[in-house]
Amino acid sequence: MSKPLELTSVIRQARGPQHTATVLFLHGLGDSGKGWIQTADQIGQTMPHVKFILPNxxxxxxxxxxxxxxxxxxxxxxxxxxxxMLSPDDAETWILNTANSVNRLILDEVDSGIPAQRIVVGGFSQGCAQALVTSLISEYKFAGIIGLGGYLPSKDKILSIATDANKNTPIFVAHGDADETVPFNVGEMTSEILKDKGYNVTFKSYAHLGHWINEDVTQDMLSFLQQTFVRKLWNLYDI
Incomplete structure (x- = not known):
């Protein structure tokens, strides 16, 4: 496996006087971290203690x-x-190597003083796929996982090497029923695959929504983050 790349990121620091939680969110194919600044800022207005890391x-x-x-x-x-979607060796050459790169960012955050149980990892479309892989194989126990408009790539390979760290971690999976880029049944199938393996998944569909997010999705993300971070604040030392 090749050496993990150093990823650059768009950072939105916590707005409030205290930074007590972090969201690391991965963009979709062809996009960049800048594409998610508006969503991060909107959520950040309600959750001023949260820092957003938007890798490129x-x-x-x-x-x-x-x-x-x-x-x-x-x-x-x-x-x-x-x-x-993927060739057989992509799980080794692309996805796992990228997961190592993303984990470096997570390690940096943990080293800075934010426990893994106060970190949510998420993404949209291809970023959702990479976020799911990164979370499932991580040794860190996260506060939550968010997957929007995406899928679990190389599922047999990934599930075979998944750790138990996030077996009980809340996972929010959302998909528009009018998505033509990543069809709705793919997102629904991903949710069912994870549920069948015992993961704590909440799946939500959005009527007439294509391959993007809307205000309803943003508000549901906000609710998930609020519930997750409050729950993990009380259980912070329940490792």
Missing amino acids: APVRPVTIFNGYRTPAWFDILQSGHLER
Whole structure:
């Protein structure tokens, strides 16, 4: 496995006098951390103690775009079918290597004084996929996990190496029923796969929503974060 890359990030510091929790959120294919500043700032107005880390994916050639170089967490062969998105060795060469890079950011946050149980890891679309992989194989026990409009790539490989650290961690999975980029049934299937493996998943669908988020999704994210961080504040030392 190649050496993990150092990721750059857009940082939105906690607005209040105390920084007691962190959200690390991964953007989708072709996007950047800047694309999620508005959402982070909107949530941050209500949760001034929360810092947002919005990493930027490395620029790489992507097969589905005929090799065009674009920000991507890993390569994609084709869209639509959960089992045909990736080549067999991508779990090793792309996804796991990127997970190591994301974990470096998490380690930096833990070293700065924020316990892992006060960190939520999430993402949208391909960022959702990478966030799920990173969380499932992590040795850190997180406060929560958010997956928007995405899927679990290389599920057999990832589930075979998943740790128990986040077996009981609340996972919020959301998907629009009009999503044509990552079809709704893929998001629903991802939720069911995780539930069948015993993960603590809440799945929510959004009528007429395509491959984006709206105010309803943002508000549900906010509610999830509020509930999760309050719960983990009380159970901070329940390791």
